[in-house]
Amino acid sequence: MGIRHGAEMTTFEMRFIALRCKDTIAPTGTLAQGVGAKQVNSLGEVYETKYGISTSERVYGTVAENLEGRGPCYLRTEGISAEQEESLLKAYLNMAPSQTIRWLENETPSKANVEIEGTEPYIVGGHTASGYWVDTKRATSIEGLYAAGDVAGGCPQKYVTGALAEGEIAAKSAVEYIKASPAPRQAQGPDARFKVAEPAEATIKDAEIARHVAEIETYLSQKNSLYTTEQLEEAMQIAMDEYAGGITTGYGYTEKHLNIAKEKIDDIESLTGKLSATDLQEVMYIYELKERLTVCKSVIAHLATRHETRWHSFAENWDYPEKDNIHWRKYVNSRLVNGEIKTFTRELTAEGQKNYEHQH
Ligand SMILES: Cc1cc2nc3c(=O)[nH]c(=O)nc-3n(C[C@H](O)[C@H](O)[C@H](O)COP(=O)(O)OP(=O)(O)OC[C@H]3O[C@@H](n4cnc5c(N)ncnc54)[C@H](O)[C@@H]3O)c2cc1C
Numbered sequence: 001m002g003i004r005h006g007a008e009m010t011t012f013e014m015r016f017i018a019l020r021c022k023d024t025i026a027p028t029g030t031l032a033q034g035v036g037a038k039q040v041n042s043l044g045e046v047y048e049t050k051y052g053i054s055t056s057e058r059v060y061g062t063v064a065e066n067l068e069g070r071g072p073c074y075l076r077t078e079g080i081s082a083e084q085e086e087s088l089l090k091a092y093l094n095m096a097p098s099q100t101i102r103w104l105e106n107e108t109p110s111k112a113n114v115e116i117e118g119t120e121p122y123i124v125g126g127h128t129a130s131g132y133w134v135d136t137k138r139a140t141s142i143e144g145l146y147a148a149g150d151v152a153g154g155c156p157q158k159y160v161t162g163a164l165a166e167g168e169i170a171a172k173s174a175v176e177y178i179k180a181s182p183a184p185r186q187a188q189g190p191d192a193r194f195k196v197a198e199p200a201e202a203t204i205k206d207a208e209i210a211r212h213v214a215e216i217e218t219y220l221s222q223k224n225s226l227y228t229t230e231q232l233e234e235a236m237q238i239a240m241d242e243y244a245g246g247i248t249t250g251y252g253y254t255e256k257h258l259n260i261a262k263e264k265i266d267d268i269e270s271l272t273g274k275l276s277a278t279d280l281q282e283v284m285y286i287y288e289l290k291e292r293l294t295v296c297k298s299v300i301a302h303l304a305t306r307h308e309t310r311w312h313s314f315a316e317n318w319d320y321p322e323k324d325n326i327h328w329r330k331y332v333n334s335r336l337v338n339g340e341i342k343t344f345t346r347e348l349t350a351e352g353q354k355n356y357e358h359q360h
Pocket residue numbers: 125126127148149150151158159160161163
């Protein structure tokens with residue numbers, strides 16, 4: 001929504017890749033921290049000491065060991081005590097039941113190490129920093145629009161508690177904004193006190209509504225699409241996976257890869273106008289696809305802009321495989337201008353600065 005309305009957005013290049021138990025995608029933190037399970041390769045060597053144990057380094061190490069022929073990789077649980085095993089079975093039954101079921105169906109963790117792998121990239125969510133560029137009141141660059149939680153960008157790992165705190169800040173700021181705005185027109189006439197006050201200004205124009213209705217009717221009536229929404233969605237996933245640092249390439253990409261990804265996403269986008277739907281549910285799938293394609297374009301533009309590898313495996317820029325603190329200790333931001341995502345950078349707010357505020 002924000003990208004399409006020209007809001008300033010930030011940090012779409014910092015994707016999140018989770019290190020998960022293979023196939024069940026159950027979290028691995030409880031194994032690493034709860035029972036101190038080390039990451040080992042197929043030779044039984046502990047490799048986490050070589051790459052680091054931050055979230056992204058744990059994934060990076062696993063990908064690297066696999067690429068160098070020492071996979072599959074595991075969390076070493078063999079030999080844990082009966083009490084530790086029981087606590088793991090219970091913890092996972094609560095958090096990710098498929099993993100407990102898998103253990104019960106196969107071998108329990110004290111008998112067999114747990115195979116691990118990285119997930120596909122997550123773009124927006126509790127772990128990532130993508131989203132609207134907001135100030136300390138959580139105001140976006142669109143007047144009257146406030147953002148909180150996962151969609152407020154520039155600050156990863158806020159999770160549920162952070163989202164709640166930001167929600168409160170954003171709601172209070174929105175109320176402040178409404179109070180400072182011109183009063184709504186009061187209803188007139190003898191029964192005025194029973195009438196709902198009208199907004200001072202209609203914000204959605206009739207012509208705009210008519211355009212949307214016509215678009216929806218087109219999707220519901222046309223029958224000439226060569227592709228289904230699902231097929232285009234699949235094509236989108238493949239283009240992003242293979243050319244924009246997906247799981248297939250170990251999260252790596254070059255500028256050339258990204259150019260191909262952009263071309264493919266533009267092509268898929270041009271085909272969406274011909275899609276057809278049999279009901280409003282299917283119309284929604286078309287709009288979901290269109291919005292995901294917009295997000296793809298943002299991700300590609302952001303990945304292409306950051307000429308460094310700041311977060312191993314979250315984004316492996318093969319043209320610039322090192323971290324570059326001299327040029328890239330900054331935010332990559334973007335706006336949609338005439339249908340193209342234009343990127344630019346913003347300085348970090350200096351630590352200890354009295355007036356902690358970003359600029360719009
Ligand atoms: C797999 C997973 C595990 C996680 N584990 C944890 C954890 O253990 N602890 C923790 O603290 N955090 C965890 N998180 C992160 C946490 O869930 C999120 O950070 C948090 O829920 C964000 O809250 P939010 O209100 O910003 O967004 P959301 O909870 O995503 O809420 C946004 C809401 O907006 C609705 N919406 C979207 N578009 C529209 C629209 N156009 N119109 C109307 N409604 C719309 C959505 O349906 C949704 O209900 C996890 C996240 C994931 C994905």
